[in-house]
Amino acid sequence: MNHLSSNTLDLYLDDRLDPPARAAAHAHLAGCERCRAELDALREVFLALETLEPEPIPVDLSARVLERIAPVAARPARRPYVAALLVVQVALTLLLALWLGPPPIDWAGLDRLVVPGQAVLSPVWLAAYAPDFQAVIDLVGRLRVLPNPLAAIAPEQWLYLIVAAGIIWLAGNRLLLAGLNRSHDMHQEARP
C-alpha cells in the first residue's frame, strides 16, 4: 500500500493542497492507520506552536523609546490644512489688492521715467502695449463699483487686517518667528 508522503501530510494539515489532492488524501487517511498516526504527530507540532504563550518582556521599553523619539517629538507637527489656509489668505489678499485698484498711471509721463537703458521704454513700445494695460485698468475700475459689505471698514483697512491676521497665524503655528516661539515640554526639560 502506498502511503502519503510527509510533505503531502504537511500541506494537507496546512490546507495548502488543491481540492482534488485534498480529497484524495482525505480518502486515503480514512483507511490508513499509519498515515493517520503520522498526521496526528504532525498536528501536535502545529498545536504546540499555536498554543505557545508569549514570554513576558523583562523591562519596560516606554521610557527608552520616549527618550529616543524626543528630538522628533519636539518638532512641531505639520497640519494638513496649513497649505490650504495659506492659499486662501493669499487669494483674499490679491482680490483685495485688485479691488483697491492700482495707482493711477501717468501714461504721458512714462517716457520721463529715469531708468537705465531708457531707450527700452520707447514711446513706440508703450504705444504697442498700452491698450492691454488699459484693458486691465478698465476691469479693475469696474470691480471698484462692487458694494462694500462693511462700509465702515475701508478696502485698505481690510487688506491690512488680513495681512496682520496672517502674520499672527503664521507665528502662532511656528511657521514664522519660530526661534522666538518655544513651548515647554517634558522632553526639552529632561535634557541636561
Add this chain to the structure above:
Amino acid sequence: MGTLLARRALCRGTTRMDSWAGQADDQLITHALNGRADAYGELVRRYQALVYNIAYRLAGDRQEALDLAQEAFVRAYAALGSFDRARPFGPWIGRIATNTALNWLQRRGLATVPLVETHSDAGGEQYEPGPPDYSAEPERVYLAGEQQAAVRAAILALPPHYRAVIELRHFQDRSYEEIAEALGLPLSDVKSHLFRARRLLREWLERNA
C-alpha cells in the same frame, strides 16, 4: 542637575501615562501626532510584549530582542503619520517588528540557507540533522510551563531562516505567498523551509519529551 530634571520629567511622564490608560489606540495616535509623545509611551506599553516576542523568536537572543523591539517602536513613530487609524495598530507594529528583525538577520547573513549535511529518511526525503540532544539531562518533569519552555527552546534551536518561516506562518498567520514576498524567496523554498522546520521541531520535541 540633568539627572534630577530627567527623573522629574520621567515621573511627570508616568503620571501622564496613567491618564492615557483608558484611551483607545487611535486616540493615542492622534495625541502623539499632535505632539503629545507621552501618549505614544502608552502605546509602547500596550504592544511591547507582542513586539518583543516577535523579535525574540526571530533573533533568538533576549538582549538583541529588546534592542530590536525598541528600534521597531522608534521606526513606527517616524511613520505614524502614514498609519491608517481605521485599522488596528497591533498587526501594523507587528509587521514593523518583523521587518526590523529580518533586516537584522540579513545584515548578519543569517537569513540565508546555511550549508549543512543532509540525511535521508526512509521515504528518501532529505532533511538537516536536528538540534542538540538534551535527553541526557537529568530527569525532567514536564508541567505546562516546562512544555511551553520546551517549545520555545525548540524554536530558538532552529536555524534563523527556518525560524523566520515558522514565525510568519504560525505566529502571524501569513500565507505562503506573503511569506515568500516578505523573505524574498520563491514559493517552493517557503514550502520546503516550512516542511523541514516542522520536521526539526517534531524531532526535537519527541527527543526531549
